[in-house]
Amino acid sequence: xxxxxxxxxxxxxPRLLGRTIRLAAGVIILYMALPPFLKHWQSFTRxxxxxxxxGGTWYIGLFLxxxxxxxxxxxxxxxxxxxxSQIVFGLLALATVVFDLTYYGSLWAPPLGWLVLLxxxxxxxxxxxxxxxxxxxATPG
Numbered sequence: 001x002x003x004x005x006x007x008x009x010x011x012x013x014p015r016l017l018g019r020t021i022r023l024a025a026g027v028i029i030l031y032m033a034l035p036p037f038l039k040h041w042q043s044f045t046r047x048x049x050x051x052x053x054x055g056g057t058w059y060i061g062l063f064l065x066x067x068x069x070x071x072x073x074x075x076x077x078x079x080x081x082x083x084x085s086q087i088v089f090g091l092l093a094l095a096t097v098v099f100d101l102t103y104y105g106s107l108w109a110p111p112l113g114w115l116v117l118l119x120x121x122x123x124x125x126x127x128x129x130x131x132x133x134x135x136x137x138a139t140p141g
Contacts, residue, residue: 033061044058061120076130
């Protein structure tokens with residue numbers, strides 16, 4: 001498989017400060033971004049009335065996850081999909097909203113809730129763990 005990544009040995013390995021920042025970033029992402037989704041998962045996966053959505057600032061984590069989705073797929077799975085993954089996510093979200101409206105009579109129901117929840121947890125979890133692994137093993141780049 002052909003990728004657009006730099007050849008090994010191009011970048012110098014990070015030193016103590018770079019490793020510490022990566023470890024801290026990974027812990028902060030795992031501690032700040034994931035718990036709102038994991039702690040309140042039942043709130044995301046229940047049927048709501050009309051156009052009601054879950055309260056809170058969870059959408060910031062979702063926007064971050066959707067923004068980072070192409071990077072996770074490109075680097076994590078070595079697939080060069082680019083922004084197509086965001087388009088696919090948007091189409092899936094639209095399809096689940098249509099399904100929720102027709103089947104449940106509500107904008108927010110379990111299909112959309114699970115899509116949002118799993119996307120945020122997988123992408124932000126991958127990001128946090130990759131920062132920790134990069135910090136522990138002094139991965140350059």
